[in-house]
Amino acid sequence: MLQKNEKLTSPTIQKDIVNCFSKEVIKSICDEISKDVFAILVDESSDVPIKEQIVIVLRYVDRLEIVKERFIGVVHMLDTFSLALKAVIDTVFSSNNFSAHYIHCFAHQLQLVVVVVAKKHDDAAEFFEQVTLVVTVVCGSCKRKNMIREMQKERVAAEIGICETEPGRGLNQDISLVRAGDTR
Template identity: 40%
Template structure:
């Protein structure tokens, strides 16, 4: 997706945001007129700063109270295993809140590796396993295993961390079963499954598919259906 930015006159910014006089006097007057903030490096720095500040506010809102965790792991587009962590807690107004805490790269999905990654993430924000009171995962053996699962490893350290099978995962399993009973939907997913097996099983087929996709993208760029950017 291409980012388009329009230069805003300094006078307009000053008029619309009078509370930021100090910032505008330093930043806007010293910034070059061609500043667009479209550099990939600058965009990543801005997004990272937003993420850090947002996570700080979430941790401050949690305070020192008890909380629960929801964890799931999956492979991203760069073929790296990632573990996503969500915290669930009660805020100062008595409302139950669910907030995304972070994503951690894990080399494998064994329970001990997930436990180390979780400890690293919690310690980064001065959170402790001793404050945990709940944990929710899917039904995989490495997550909810009775002896060597992540659930059991955490329970050995804190026996008050009750486990609940993730309701979202239960709903997903229900939807999958219902969808398979529908003829058209079942046929669609069967075709997708076969296509993935056929293409994914051969490097030559993958190259052919990538080349066709590249030609398709070039045609859409030429016809202005897709906009490009650096």
């Protein structure tokens, strides 16, 4: 029986409880995957205080042939070089008793090469800096967003009118600007 002062509201105790739940959920995911084939999805981003972090997700097909994606965790990183990423993946695998053959996604390798080349090329780097500034300015105001959206609607309507653009389901949808990043 809990005493009056034992309310389990201590941040340390709450963190321990969340960690226990997390381990149990990951264990059930591992049990469901068992020895089957799965893919690991790793993506990086920075959080609000601009700390590098990676998100780890497992993708697999269950016994009912349903594709599932399960979030495993967020890991703060000092850098996102390949050796650091490999070390984190190895740690996640070993702590969860995964055994896997690792095949790196060549499309992602190509994307990383393009990012590095774009950063090294002055004109490309300046272009992406300008795009980032435009997105920041436009997304900072609802009025500017609406103005851009209306201009886009008018442009698409005019192009459809002169048969320069085809109308159709899924075409010319309303989209929004997203802050630029290395993966966008």
